[in-house]
Amino acid sequence: MGSRIILLSALLLAIGGAAAAGSRSWKIATVVDQADKCAGRRIHIRRLPARFNEELLRNCSAYSPAYDDFCPYLANNGLGQKTFNHSRSWYRSDPAVLEPLFHSRLLEYPCLTDDPSAADAVFLPYYTAIDALRYLYGPLCNSSFEHGVELFDFLLRDDPGIWARRGGHDHFLVMAGPAWDFSQSPAADPPIWGTSFLELPEFYNLTALVFESRSWPWQEQAIPYPTSFHPASLPRLEIWLGRARRSRRPTLMMFSGGGGGGGGGGGGTNSPPNIRRSIRAECENRTALCEFVDCSNGVCEHDPIRFMRPMLRSVFCLHPPGNTPTRRATFDAMIAGCIPVFFQEDSARSQYGWHLPAAEYERFSVHIPKEEVVARGLSIADVLLAIPRAEVRRMRERVLELAPRVIYRRHQSSEELRSRKDAFDLAVEGTLRKIKRRLRSLQEGEVELSAAL
Known part of the structure; x- marks a missing residue:
């Protein structure tokens, strides 16, 4: 700069x-x-060898069995292919490509600096989740404890003063997955699912932006999963939100997801009672009130039409936990104006404080403890039907007000749209605040950093 x-x-x-x-x-x-205007906001993008980012994308067809072909999801700077040829805002986005998408957006950031000593934060353009695939599915699956070692060795060899200046406390990166996927114990024998990146002491100081954070490590912060909606102009954003606002909603509630049925997905007939089974049972028994979209085996992952239309005609969208508490569908539902219903606190309230203020959850969402549904037979539909219509209208309006905060707008978007903060903008601002507080606590001699964060 x-x-x-x-x-x-x-x-x-x-x-x-x-x-x-x-x-x-x-x-x-x-x-x-x-x-x-850039005071306190300057970011330096660390120059990394291509093997940490570009080469990972060039090898996009080598990630089976995780993906039949990863390459289509890299189109349009990580947005994926368009849902149809003339689409201008809707793409077949894959969550794993948030890393190149975020990198692409950061290259447009107005307060970049080529001088790392002048930077308030340093971004590592390492495509962590994509590189993790070779440890999860490839010949290195028994070496997942080494994930990140090569990167740290490079940081110490190449201009080591950048890292040493603040011991990595001013560095951050994006990890397109839940933190659990990168927190396997290096001593696990045999190795369990995931890699050990976040368990390496070398990286304890950097800030990791993940889809789902754990409750105790202060270096992790959850940011929204990318949806398939990436507008490039303010009119396109407003046209979509207007459609969601005017949409007729004859269905009380809907659930899009897998599991809970008689097959696989953690919800077979022989599995213990769980919230997904309870939801599916209620939907099957009360079809006039509930719509179920079966997304088993990833059939909805890159086809937003499957679930967006049902979301547009539903008042409430149900978000039970799955393998982990959070769901991409939470953000799909919000941009559709479908009021989210959560069944445990760490599905959203304790995760996305930079984007969805924790103190406001009662204004735009409903919380029904899953234990009440699974163990005591509480009817979800009865709880939702008891909410006054005026309150429902207010909640939906608040959902749509918050929707721009959880989308990732397209790169090279209009100046008018750039004036509205999206998920990327809020993630960058939150990261800068987090790093600033951490450095201040170090300067003041704070021993316990977590208390200051």
Whole structure:
């Protein structure tokens, strides 16, 4: 950023050579004002060898059995292929490509600096979740405890002063998965699911942006899963939100997901009672009130039409936990104006504080303890039917007000849309705040960093 300001100052002076001195001073002051807007917000993108990012994308067809072909999801700077040829906002997005998507957006960030010593934060463009696939499915599956070791070795060899200046406390990266996927104990024998990246002491100081954080490590922060909606202009965002606002909603509630049936997915007839089985049973018994969209075996993952239409015609969307508490469908539902219903606190309230204020959850969502449903037979539909219609309207309006905060707009979007903060903007702002508080606590000699965060 500093070099840009110097060049711009020189250009303004040259243009203003024939103008009055007062005019020149005004132009230079404008440059200084612009520089001040970046105070405390400067980010340096660390230059990493291609093997940590670009080469991982070039090898996109080598990730079976995790994906038949990963390549289509890399189109459009990580947004994926369009849902149909003339689509301008809807893509077949895969959550795992949030890393290149985030990287692409950060390259447009207005307060980048080439000087790491002037940076308030340092971004590592390491496509962690994509690289993890070779440890999860490939020949390195018994070496998952080594995930991240190569990266740390590079950081210490290549300009080690960047890392050493603050011991990594000012570094951050994006990990397109739940933290649980990267927190296997290095001593696990035999290895269990996941890698050990977040358990390596070398990375204890950096901030990890994940889809789902654990409750105790202070370096983790959950950010929204990417939806399939990536508008490039404010009118396209407003047209969609207007459609969601006007949509007729004859269905009381809907659930899109797998599990809970007689087959696999953790909900077979021989499995113990669980919330997904209870939801499916209620939907099957009260078809006039509940719609079920079977997304078993990933059939909905890259086909938003399957679930967005039912979400648009439903008042409430049910979000039971699955393998982990959080769900991408939470954010799909919000942009459809479908009021989320949660069944445990860590499905959202304790996760996405930068994007969905924890103190406001009663204003835009419903919480029904899963134990009440599974063990005591509480009817979900009866709880929802008891909510006054006026309150339902207010909740839906608040959901749609919050929706722009959980989408990732398309790269190179209009200036008008860039004035509205999206999931990326809020993630960057939150990261800068988190790093600033951590560095301040270090300067003040705080021993227990978690108390300051």
